[in-house]
Amino acid sequence: MDNTVNLAQAGATDSTPFLMRLFRMRETGLIVIILALFLIMSFASPYFLTWANMRAMSMAFAVDGLLVIGMTILLISGGIDLSVGSVTALAMVIAGWLFLSGIDPWVASAMAIALCTAIGAFMGFFVTRVGLHHFIVSLAIMVIARGACLLFTGGRPLGLYTLPPEFKFIGQGSIGPIPIVIIIFLVFVIAFDFMLRRTTMFRKVFYTGSNEKAAAYSGIRTKKVIFLTTTLCSTLCGIAGIIYMARFGSAQPTFGLGLELTIIAAAVIGGASLNGGSGSILGAILGVILLSLVSSSLALLDVSVYWQDIIRGSILLVAVTIDHYLNKRRG
Amino acid sequence: MQDDVILRISNLSKSFGPVKALRGIDFELRKGEIHAIAGENGAGKSTLMNVIDGILQPESGQIVLDGKPVKISSPTMAQQLGIGFVHQEIALCPDVSVAENIFMAKTNTSRSWLMDYNKLERDAVDVFRQLSDIDPSILVKNLSISNQQLVEIAKALTLDCRILILDEPTAALTETEAQTLFGIMRKLADQGISIIYISHRMVEIFDNCDRVSVFRDGQHIVTQNVAEIQPSDVVNAMVGRVIDNLYPEKQVASSDGVILKVSNLTEATRFRDVSFNLKKGEILGIAGLIGAGRSEIVKGICQLEGDVTGDVWLNGEKLNLRNYRDSIAKGMVYLSEDRKGDGVFLDLPIAANVSALKLEQVANGVGLIQSAMEDTQAATLGRKLNLKCGSLSDPVSSLSGGNQQKVALAKMLSVNPRLIFLDEPTRGVDVGAKSEIHRILRDQANEGVGIVVISSELPELIGVCDRVLVVREGRISGQVTGDEMTEENIMHLASVMDAQASVA
Numbered sequence: 001m002d003n004t005v006n007l008a009q010a011g012a013t014d015s016t017p018f019l020m021r022l023f024r025m026r027e028t029g030l031i032v033i034i035l036a037l038f039l040i041m042s043f044a045s046p047y048f049l050t051w052a053n054m055r056a057m058s059m060a061f062a063v064d065g066l067l068v069i070g071m072t073i074l075l076i077s078g079g080i081d082l083s084v085g086s087v088t089a090l091a092m093v094i095a096g097w098l099f100l101s102g103i104d105p106w107v108a109s110a111m112a113i114a115l116c117t118a119i120g121a122f123m124g125f126f127v128t129r130v131g132l133h134h135f136i137v138s139l140a141i142m143v144i145a146r147g148a149c150l151l152f153t154g155g156r157p158l159g160l161y162t163l164p165p166e167f168k169f170i171g172q173g174s175i176g177p178i179p180i181v182i183i184i185f186l187v188f189v190i191a192f193d194f195m196l197r198r199t200t201m202f203r204k205v206f207y208t209g210s211n212e213k214a215a216a217y218s219g220i221r222t223k224k225v226i227f228l229t230t231t232l233c234s235t236l237c238g239i240a241g242i243i244y245m246a247r248f249g250s251a252q253p254t255f256g257l258g259l260e261l262t263i264i265a266a267a268v269i270g271g272a273s274l275n276g277g278s279g280s281i282l283g284a285i286l287g288v289i290l291l292s293l294v295s296s297s298l299a300l301l302d303v304s305v306y307w308q309d310i311i312r313g314s315i316l317l318v319a320v321t322i323d324h325y326l327n328k329r330r331g
Numbered sequence: 332m333q334d335d336v337i338l339r340i341s342n343l344s345k346s347f348g349p350v351k352a353l354r355g356i357d358f359e360l361r362k363g364e365i366h367a368i369a370g371e372n373g374a375g376k377s378t379l380m381n382v383i384d385g386i387l388q389p390e391s392g393q394i395v396l397d398g399k400p401v402k403i404s405s406p407t408m409a410q411q412l413g414i415g416f417v418h419q420e421i422a423l424c425p426d427v428s429v430a431e432n433i434f435m436a437k438t439n440t441s442r443s444w445l446m447d448y449n450k451l452e453r454d455a456v457d458v459f460r461q462l463s464d465i466d467p468s469i470l471v472k473n474l475s476i477s478n479q480q481l482v483e484i485a486k487a488l489t490l491d492c493r494i495l496i497l498d499e500p501t502a503a504l505t506e507t508e509a510q511t512l513f514g515i516m517r518k519l520a521d522q523g524i525s526i527i528y529i530s531h532r533m534v535e536i537f538d539n540c541d542r543v544s545v546f547r548d549g550q551h552i553v554t555q556n557v558a559e560i561q562p563s564d565v566v567n568a569m570v571g572r573v574i575d576n577l578y579p580e581k582q583v584a585s586s587d588g589v590i591l592k593v594s595n596l597t598e599a600t601r602f603r604d605v606s607f608n609l610k611k612g613e614i615l616g617i618a619g620l621i622g623a624g625r626s627e628i629v630k631g632i633c634q635l636e637g638d639v640t641g642d643v644w645l646n647g648e649k650l651n652l653r654n655y656r657d658s659i660a661k662g663m664v665y666l667s668e669d670r671k672g673d674g675v676f677l678d679l680p681i682a683a684n685v686s687a688l689k690l691e692q693v694a695n696g697v698g699l700i701q702s703a704m705e706d707t708q709a710a711t712l713g714r715k716l717n718l719k720c721g722s723l724s725d726p727v728s729s730l731s732g733g734n735q736q737k738v739a740l741a742k743m744l745s746v747n748p749r750l751i752f753l754d755e756p757t758r759g760v761d762v763g764a765k766s767e768i769h770r771i772l773r774d775q776a777n778e779g780v781g782i783v784v785i786s787s788e789l790p791e792l793i794g795v796c797d798r799v800l801v802v803r804e805g806r807i808s809g810q811v812t813g814d815e816m817t818e819e820n821i822m823h824l825a826s827v828m829d830a831q832a833s834v835a
Contacts, residue, residue, distance in 0.1 A: 198699045200690035206679060207687055213673035217635065217665065218687040218742070219656040277678055 026271045026323065030286040037293055045300045053296070055179065061292035062185035063247070064263065065285055066240040069192045070233035072267045072284040073202070077229040078209040078276030079127065079134040083119075084237050084263055085256030086145035091116050091241025093149045096158040096251030105167045109245075113238035119145065120234025124227035134230070142260065149253035158251040171247025181243060188236075193281035205229055209276030265312075266291055269319045291315070335361045337525050338383070338494060343392030345378055352378040354549045356392070360494065365516055365526045367536040367557070370546035371569055371761035376529055379546070380496050383527075384416040385409040410436065415487025419498040421479050423486075425472035430455035432471055433486045458485050462515055477508035484515070495519065496527045501535060502759070505621050505787075506822070513539045531761070533562040534790070547571050570763050577766055578794030579773040586611045589647070590781035591750055593632060596641035601627040602805035605641070609750070614772060614782045616796030618789065618821045624805040625785045626668060629752040633658035633665050646749060659688055662749035666739055666756060668785070670732075674739045677728040681720055682709040684727050685741045692745065712741035717767055733764025740768065750781035757791060769795050789818045801825050 041048040067084050074081055091112045098108035119141060126137045173180045196202045207215040208225040215222045245251055270287035272279030294315060298308045338360040345353040353375045360366055370376045381387040383394070385403035394401055396412060403409050409416070423432045430451040431438070438446070455467030463481050471479060480500055487495055497516075501509040516526055516539065530536055536543055537557055544554040545568040552568045553560075566577070588611035596605040602624040609615050619625045631639040634652040643650045645661055652658050655665075667674040675684050682705045686693045693705040709723045716737045720730055727738055736756070743751050753772070757765040772795060776782045786792050792799050798812045801824035809824040811817075 200694045200698045200700055203683070203690055203700060206683070207676060210676040210679050211673065214667075214676055215687075217655070217667050217673045219654075219659045220687075221654075221656070277676070 027280070027283050027286060030270065030283065030290060034286065034290055034293060037290075037297065041293075041297050041300070045297075047300055048297070053300070057292060057296050059179060059181055059247070060296065061288045062179075062181045063240050063243050064259070064266075064288050064292070065185045066188055066236045066243075067259070067263045068266045068270075068284045068288050069188060069281055070236035071263045072270070072272050072279045072281055073192070073196065073205060074134075074229045074233045075264075075267055075272040075274065076196075076209045076276060076279045077205045077226050078212065079226060079230055079233075080138065080264065080274070081123070081134065081230065081233050082138040082260045083123070083142040083145055084233065085259030086142045086149065087116050087119055087234055087237040088241040088244065088259065089149045089253060089255040090119075090145045091238040092245040092251040092255060093152050093158065093253055095242055095245055096160050097152050099160060099163070100158060105163055109242045112242060113235060116238030116241070117231055117235045120231035120237075121227070123234070124230035127230060128223040128227045146253075153251065153253040155253060157253065160245065160250050163246070163249055168246050168249060171243055171245070171249075181247065184243065189281060189285055196281055206277060209278075211277070262291060262312075263288075265316045269316065271323070337362045337397060339393075339395040340379075340383075341393050341395070343379070343382065343389050343394070345382060345387060345389045352549050353382070353389070356546075356549075356551050358544060358551060359554070360525050360527060361542075362525055363520050363523045364541040365520050365528055365539060367540035367543040368527060368529045368546065369531070369533075369536060369543055369565055369569055371763060374546040374569070375549040376546055377498070378549075380416065380498065380527070380529065383409070383494075383496065384414060410490045410492075413491055413493035414496070415490055415492035415494070416496045417480070417483045417487055417498065417500060419500075419502060421476070421483060423471045423479060423482060426470060428452075428468050428470055429465055429474070429482055430467035432482055433458060433467070433489055435486070436490060454489075455485075458489055462488075463511070475508075477504045477512070480504065480512070481515075488519075492524065494525045494527065496529075498529045499531070500528075501530065501532070507826075509535070532788070533565060536565070537562055545569055566762055569761075579766075579770045582612050582614070582776070582797045586613075588612075590645065590779075591632075591783075592642075592644040594642045594644075596628065596631060596639060596643070598627065598631050598637045598639050598805075601637060602631065602802075605807055607800055607807065607810075609781050609783060611779055611781075612776055613797045614776050614784060614795055616792040616799035617783065617785045617802060618792055618799050619802035619825050621787065623802045623825065625802050626754050627805075628802065629665060629754065629783060629785065633663050633752065635665055659746060662746065664688065664743045664746060664748045664751055666743055666751060666753040668754035668758065670735055670739055670759065675727045675735055675742075678726050680724045681713075681718075681727055681730075681738055682706050682723040684738050685709040685712060685745050688742055689746045708745060709741065712744055713737075715744070716741055716771060731761070731764075733760040733768075736760050736764065736768065740771065744775075748780060750783070751775070752783045752785070754785045755787065756784060757786075757788075765791075789821055792816075792821070793818070 047053055067088065071081060071084060094115055095105070095108045095112035098111060099105045103111075123134075123137050123141055126132050127134055170180055170184070175183065196205075204215070204220050204225050207218065207220055208222045212222050215225075244255065266287035267279060267284040268274065268287070269290060270280065270283030270285065272284060291312060294312060295308060298311060303311070336359050338358075340356060340358040343353055343356040343358075344351065356375070356379060358379070368376050368379075378387060382389050383403065385405045385408050388404070394403060401412065403412065403414070406416070424435075430448070433455050434451050452467045459465055459467065462485055463478070465474070465478055465481065471482060474482065484495070484497070484500075500512060504512065513535075516528070520526055528536075528540055540557055542554060542556050543560065543565060545552040545565055547569060548571070589608050590611055591609040593608075594606045597603050605628050607615075617625045617629070627637060631637045632643055633655055634657065635655045643652075645663060650661060652661070658664070671677060676687070682702075685708060686705050690700065693708055694700050706723050712718075713720065713723070718737045718741065719734055727735055730738065736759075740756070756772070757768055760768065769791075772782050772784065784792065784796060793816045796816070798810060799816055799821060800810045801808050801821055803825055811820050811824070
């Protein structure tokens with residue numbers, strides 16, 4: 001009923017002007033908030049606008065950015081993955097453990113990434129073939145992977161002091177003034193953002209998440225799509241784990257505790273829907289940047305660590321609430 | 332006469348933003364009458380009902396109940412005033428018993444600490460005594476849709492309602508079930524309950540209601556005793572113009588070319604030994620009761636579901652399909668009966684919906700979608716189907732039912748199909764769009780595309796098709812053509828006086 005009413009309206013004004021559309025895009029809103037925060041912090045703390053701080057901040061969100069890419073795509077297809085934190089840690093631990101057993105670090109990394117991919121495929125199998133919910137399957141894997149991390153390390157970080165410098169270069173080096181980590185991050189973001197917007201392959205992810213049955217009735221093999229997005233998310237965890245290992249020069253079994261929540265929060269702030277069918281890489285990355293900016297700002301302002309979680313949680317709630325009302329108005 | 336009127340609405344207006352959904356509506360409901368409300372989607376029927384039920388608040392106008400002006404501020408208040416609303420969508424708790432569902436409101440306001448299940452069931456039996464013999468202890472999810480509808484009605488009745496609003500209650504019912512419902516409605520009306528009955532179907536209105544009111548563009552057009560008005564007048568009042576020919580012309584001459592040949596198609600549990608031909612230029616209908624296997628057969632032919640054996644030839648070529656993708660590749664597509672459930676992607680743009688069957692058509696060699704091509708495709712097909720929309724990047728959910736269905740149809744046509752199976756192609760579509768869709772089907776058939784239509788609406792099948800197959804219990808029980816195409820003949824073949832139809 002209301003729909004037809006809107007239609008009459010839409011028919012009258014042909015298409016929305018570019019500026020209006022830009023204004024309505026969630027990405028624009030996030031950029032404005034980030035810039036505002038940036039401005040405020042530049043005045044609030046003398047250390048904020050320094051090269052060292054900028055570098056540290058971007059390093060902090062760059063690797064998480066890879067995880068949020070995988071999570072966003074998975075959310076769009078209608079899934080969710082709670083195991084990203086533990087699987088990332090597992091990649092680090094396995095690669096470190098293999099390296100310490102005398103295997104070449106590149107080969108060890110490839111094996112660790114392959115293992116993560118296999119974990120993703122394993123979850124994908126349970127979701128698509130057995131028919132369990134993503135939430136439960138990934139919750140189980142989250143616990144299992146964390147247990148495996150502790151098992152392989154005896155609960156202590158593995159010091160990887162003998163990593164060859166060219167390997168550490170991935171995590172610590174830079175080309176000119178730009179850290180390698182940032183370059184990797186940008187390559188992934190641009191590549192996936194482009195693919196998600198433009199390729200037929202990823203369009204099917206939107207179809208599947210928007211209405212799985214309608215997608216099946218369009219000849220799309222939805223189970224395969226979900227299997228692949230689940231696997232992709234874990235593969236990206238593997239890659240992120242390796243980069244973290246190169247950056248820290250160690251493998252930490254307790255790395256990434258609670259990371260899954262930050263990643264999901266970032267994707268949702270960036271516009272991904274928990275019901276599937278919508279989301280964008282750019283938005284999700286802005287979400288990560290926002291959360292990371294808030295964390296480092298709070299740290300710079302000497303806010304207690306305990307307060308930080310409370311503030312970040314509140315930001316998530318506010319962001320999602322605002323978006324909910326904006327959507328209502330648009331709808 | 333004045334005393335008869337239980338509800339009087341005068342000069343009622345309601346706007347959504349700049350759009351006037353109701354403009355100065357006058358409406359009268361008499362005690363104990365069944366009052367049909369007709370109008371196309373967007374005519375203001377639902378808005379008016381939502382105002383009566385307190386879901387929406389009008390900007391101006393007066394509601395007089397039993398001679399006293401009232402302001403209905405919420406559905407709870409509407410209930411207290413004795414207004415019951417049975418929505419089109421069933422809103423029951425599936426995992427809870429019938430009795431608990433019926434008395435949910437009472438349980439909610441109850442002051443006792445413990446649930447008295449025995450009393451609930453006893454009370455429920457009392458309520459059902461006048462309706463039907465549903466076991467109140469059964470879980471709602473185990474009931475058929477029609478019985479769930481009865482539970483909804485029972486729920487409204489327990490609130491001592493004097494006005495009962497039924498919003499398209501027969502949409503999901505079979506003919507027999509609908510007849511049972513009409514019987515119950517009449518019984519309730521005889522007890523003095525006033526019923527507002529919203530429906531698209533003229534036959535139902537004229538067979539079962541006392542008066543009919545027609546709405547269009549938020550205005551009240553006419554109210555008449557059913558005995559004093561013709562169905563065609565109601566339709567004309569609904570669309571605001573004269574529809575002289577509701578259905579397009581039939582096939583002129585029969586041809587020899589066979590598009591589809593199906594032989595001995597069998598599925599484990601749902602259908603057996605189905606054989607038929609579809610000739611070029613012909614529109615073939617498939618009739619049958621719900622659950623007879625109509626949809627299952629065509630889904631089986633295009634490998635959408637089921638484990639099917641038997642042979643299918645398309646334009647003389649024997650098909651060996653492994654899945655629905657193969658079927659699409661061969662040019663054989665299926666338009667789903669459940670548009671919102673599996674026909675369209677509601678929150679995705681129109682253009683992205685149209686292109687979904689074969690994305691390669693709007694992509695370049697390396698699999699990149701060319702949005703210009705996608706828009707052109709949607710615009711071309713949209714123009715062909717007379718699709719009314721704002722921008723092609725608007726989500727499908729912003730469209731009316733008829734236009735959503737056109738998007739679903741455009742999706743089918745986007746692959747230049749050789750054969751389209753259409754399952755309930757005009758369900759939930761208003762009269763104007765309906766006749767446009769029928770015209771499109773005939774045009775396609777004339778262009779040599781095979782058209783197979785499944786419909787529960789017999790007048791539609793008879794009006795649109797050249798030949799109708801009737802399915803009963805998973806077998807083709809017969810076919811009718813030409814003058815034999817009557818509702819009686821089809822119903823006879825569909826049910827063949829067996830007991831199964833009468834068991835609800």
